[in-house]
Amino acid sequence: MHECPVCEAEVPISEDPLEGELLECEECGMELEILALDPVTLGEAPDAEEDWGE
Amino acid sequence: MRVGFLHSLIRKDEKLLIAELRKRGDMELVFLDDRRLVFDLAARPPVDVVLERSINHSRAMHALRLFEGVGTVCVNAYEVARRCGDKILTAASLRDHGVPQPEVRIAFTPESALDAIEELGYPAVLKPAVGSWGRLLSRVNDRDAAETILEHKAILGSYHHSIFFVQKYVEKRGRDIRSFVVGDECVAAIYRTSDHWITNTARGGRASDCPVTAELAEISLRAAEAMGGGVLAVDIFESDGGFLVNEVNYTMEFRNSIDVTGVNIPERIVSYLRGVVR
Numbered sequence: 078m079h080e081c082p083v084c085e086a087e088v089p090i091s092e093d094p095l096e097g098e099l100l101e102c103e104e105c106g107m108e109l110e111i112l113a114l115d116p117v118t119l120g121e122a123p124d125a126e127e128d129w130g131e
Numbered sequence: 132m133r134v135g136f137l138h139s140l141i142r143k144d145e146k147l148l149i150a151e152l153r154k155r156g157d158m159e160l161v162f163l164d165d166r167r168l169v170f171d172l173a174a175r176p177p178v179d180v181v182l183e184r185s186i187n188h189s190r191a192m193h194a195l196r197l198f199e200g201v202g203t204v205c206v207n208a209y210e211v212a213r214r215c216g217d218k219i220l221t222a223a224s225l226r227d228h229g230v231p232q233p234e235v236r237i238a239f240t241p242e243s244a245l246d247a248i249e250e251l252g253y254p255a256v257l258k259p260a261v262g263s264w265g266r267l268l269s270r271v272n273d274r275d276a277a278e279t280i281l282e283h284k285a286i287l288g289s290y291h292h293s294i295f296f297v298q299k300y301v302e303k304r305g306r307d308i309r310s311f312v313v314g315d316e317c318v319a320a321i322y323r324t325s326d327h328w329i330t331n332t333a334r335g336g337r338a339s340d341c342p343v344t345a346e347l348a349e350i351s352l353r354a355a356e357a358m359g360g361g362v363l364a365v366d367i368f369e370s371d372g373g374f375l376v377n378e379v380n381y382t383m384e385f386r387n388s389i390d391v392t393g394v395n396i397p398e399r400i401v402s403y404l405r406g407v408v409r
Contacts, residue, residue, distance in 0.1 A: 095149065097141045097164060110140060122140060127289075128188040128216075130263015131364065131380035 082119055083107045090117055132408055135178035135203070137163045137194055139186045143386040147397040148184065155401065165190045175201040180408050182206050182400075184382060188216045188261060191382060204407055206400075207361035207381045214358045215381040218260050218296050221358070225376055228357035230350065232376045233368065234299040241281035244295035248277045254300040257284075260291055263380075265331035270300060301368045301375060306330060308341050308367040308374075310351040311385060311396055313403050314360070317348040319394035321387075338387045350374045362400050 078087040086104030090111070098111040099122055108122040134152055138145055152160045161178050165185050181198050183205060185191035195209035207215075214220045225232045236247035248255045248271055257269040257280060271277045284292045307330050310320040320343050323336035330336040341347070347367070354376045355363045364383035368375045385396040 093150075095141050095146065096162075097138065098146065099140045099142050126187060128261055128263075129186050130188065130266075131382050131384050 079117055079119055081105060081107065081109065082121065083109075088119060132157055132180070132405065133159045133161055133178040134404060135161045135163045135176050135181040135198075136184065137165060137181050137191070137198075138184045139165050139190070142186075142384075144384050144397075145184050147386065147389075148182070148400060151395075151397045151401045158401070158404075163194075165194060168194065170194075170197045172197065173201065176203060178203065180204045180206060180404055182404060183212070186382075188212075188263070188382075192216055206404060206407055207363070208359055211359040211361050211363070212381045215363070215379045216261060218258055218262075218378065219294070221379055222296075224357045225354065228353065230353050230357050230376050231373065233301050233370075236297045238295045238297065239293070241285045241293075241295075244281055244297060245274075245277055247295070247297045249274070251297060251299045253277075256298040256300050257281075258296045258298060260294050260296050264333035265329040268329055270328055298377075301370055301377075303328070303330065303368055306369075307377065308347065308369065309388070310341075310343065310347060310365045310367060311383065311388065311394075312351050312355040312363045312365060313396075313399045314362075314406065315352065316399075317343050317351040318399050319343065319388060319392040319396060320347060320351070321391055332387050333384075338391050340391045340393070346374065350376065354379055362403060 081088050081102040084105035088102050094111050096114055100109045109119045110122040112118045112120045152158050181203055183191050192212045195205045195212050198205050199209050214224045219237055222235050238244040238247045254270050254272045259267050269280050306322045306324040311318050320341040321338045322341045323330040325336040351365045354365045358379050364380040366377040368377055
């Protein structure tokens with residue numbers, strides 16, 4: 078478990094985390110990004126940009 | 132085989148692809164984070180193929196052009212990304228290949244766009260030429276709304292919102308179809324059902340299995356071929372006159388479609404890479 082940088086709630090991390098992985102804090106709903114793996118560091122994910130998509 | 136995985140944020144779709152790539156003993160995964168890449172026009176990345184999964188269209192398109200420029204095979208190809216990423220180019224490519232699509236008009240000023248909307252009739256749909264996930268789509272129900280939306284776009288939007296893509300509204304009766312093409316096969320399809328006229332799953336549309344009939348496979352493959360082929364998701368309307376291709380997506384999202392179709396779409400994509408490099 079790791080702490081949400083926004084609301085400090087516990088955020089579960091999968092067994093195979095990846096740098097750049099997108100997560101969502103179930104407590105505050107903030108989208109988070111795994112910024113580093115050793116140690117696992119969470120930050121706010123960037124906001125969606127106009128050309129994001131499929 | 133070394134597979135360059137071009138990405139920015141890694142969502143569930145990318146994780147599924149990465150898990151599939153890691154299962155293959157003959158494939159080595161090389162992460163290419165588009166936020167850290169620097170291109171020098173001459174250096175070839177140490178990979179046999181690039182699998183594009185960037186979330187940004189502009190980064191993906193330019194990276195693909197640069198990779199292909201030094202001889203790297205990419206899935207999908209730059210030209211495919213360029214055509215799919217711009218609805219005007221998509222419509223033109225579908226027309227070039229005789230693939231049925233909703234009636235469209237393209238105009239470059241609010242005044243001519245209003246003429247186009249009036250000609251198509253109400254309701255009409257205004258879409259940004261570049262955009263995804265159903266964002267900034269407008270169903271224009273009457274002239275008052277048309278004038279207001281066009282004025283807002285002209286004044287508040289960036290320049291590409293002043294290139295007006297107008298589509299005749301197709302009554303979807305609450306659903307449309309997304310089909311998944313991998314190479315020369317339509318591997319799966321879903322219905323996207325919503326009470327809202329926008330049925331994208333990113334906007335709350337519910338996915339359910341759609342049988343891949345011969346007719347659906349045919350139009351899906353024709354649409355994919357019109358774009359240049361590869362790994363593509365085709366959005367299709369069911370009209371009284373038959374299927375109409377609405378859009379084609381080149382960095383397709385499939386996470387909501389694996390369980391409902393029973394098709395391991397990431398496995399099919401990774402298997403396709405092997406054939407592209409040979």
